Amino acid sequence: MTAASTPRRIIILLGMPGVGKGTQAQFIAETYHLNHIDTGQALRAEIALVSELGKQAQSYMNQGQLVPLPVVMEVIKAAIVRTSDTQAGILFDGFPRNAEQAEQLAQIAQDLSLCIDQVLYLETPQAILMDRLAYRQTCSQCDAKYNSKLHPPKQPGLCDTCHTPLTTRPDDRPEVIENRLKAYETETAPLIAYYEAQGLLKRINANQSMETVFRDIRQGLTPLFQSAGPVGA
Ligand code: AMP
Numbered sequence: 001m002t003a004a005s006t007p008r009r010i011i012i013l014l015g016m017p018g019v020g021k022g023t024q025a026q027f028i029a030e031t032y033h034l035n036h037i038d039t040g041q042a043l044r045a046e047i048a049l050v051s052e053l054g055k056q057a058q059s060y061m062n063q064g065q066l067v068p069l070p071v072v073m074e075v076i077k078a079a080i081v082r083t084s085d086t087q088a089g090i091l092f093d094g095f096p097r098n099a100e101q102a103e104q105l106a107q108i109a110q111d112l113s114l115c116i117d118q119v120l121y122l123e124t125p126q127a128i129l130m131d132r133l134a135y136r137q138t139c140s141q142c143d144a145k146y147n148s149k150l151h152p153p154k155q156p157g158l159c160d161t162c163h164t165p166l167t168t169r170p171d172d173r174p175e176v177i178e179n180r181l182k183a184y185e186t187e188t189a190p191l192i193a194y195y196e197a198q199g200l201l202k203r204i205n206a207n208q209s210m211e212t213v214f215r216d217i218r219q220g221l222t223p224l225f226q227s228a229g230p231v232g233a
Pocket of ligand 1: 039040060062064068093094096097171180
């Protein structure tokens with residue numbers, strides 16, 4: 001991606017772990033033709049590759065703590081370089097996650113002559129998130145998502161579509177989930193006020209069906225994209 005031909009939009013998804021950012025990110029990226037950058041996913045890919053970045057990130061992730069800034073920024077910058085200019089912009093999912101990351105993003109946006117268009121804050125009561133995370137299962141083959149309590153597969157432990165055994169993330173253990181929620185409260189939640197003060201925050205009630213959540217997201221995003229031309233729904 002070059003400064004002269006950069007995608008135009010920056011949209012940020014903010015919210016507690018387990019609130020449904022990943023699901024909504026897929027809908028949003030597809031509907032509005034955005035490059036989707038998911039830092040958690042990108043870090044897990046580095047761990048799978050046993051790369052130097054992955055090795056540096058792993059112990060923090062396994063304990064539910066935020067990965068240090070230099071590691072995250074290296075992953076982010078590599079992901080930005082890989083974005084496609086044919087897309088309308090970038091959707092950040094899981095980044096920024098604290099004030100210093102937000103400052104880094106503001107600098108990147110300035111360097112690339114972009115501005116942050118909207119920060120979608122998915123809100124939900126914390127009480128319901130424990131079940132969503134602790135019972136979460138993913139198909140390692142096709143990435144289909146299940147929840148062994150709330151949305152179980154037909155055969156326990158096997159993907160409905162490709163019958164591959166389902167996996168649980170190492171950081172979805174109850175004690176690690178607690179740390180992740182604490183890290184969110186202390187480090188990430190202050191970004192709500194930060195972006196609200198800039199007039200960029202759009203609050204979305206995430207305690208609804210995923211279709212209804214996406215309908216509410218569309219109400220905010222569609223006018224934004226229409227005002228810029230024919231891109232998007
Ligand atoms: P997620 O997949 O978004 O739930 O992220 C999983 C884990 O990856 C988090 O608990 C952190 O350890 C790490 N992580 C993801 N994004 C970031 C980020 N922007 N800054 C620091 N750590 C991150």
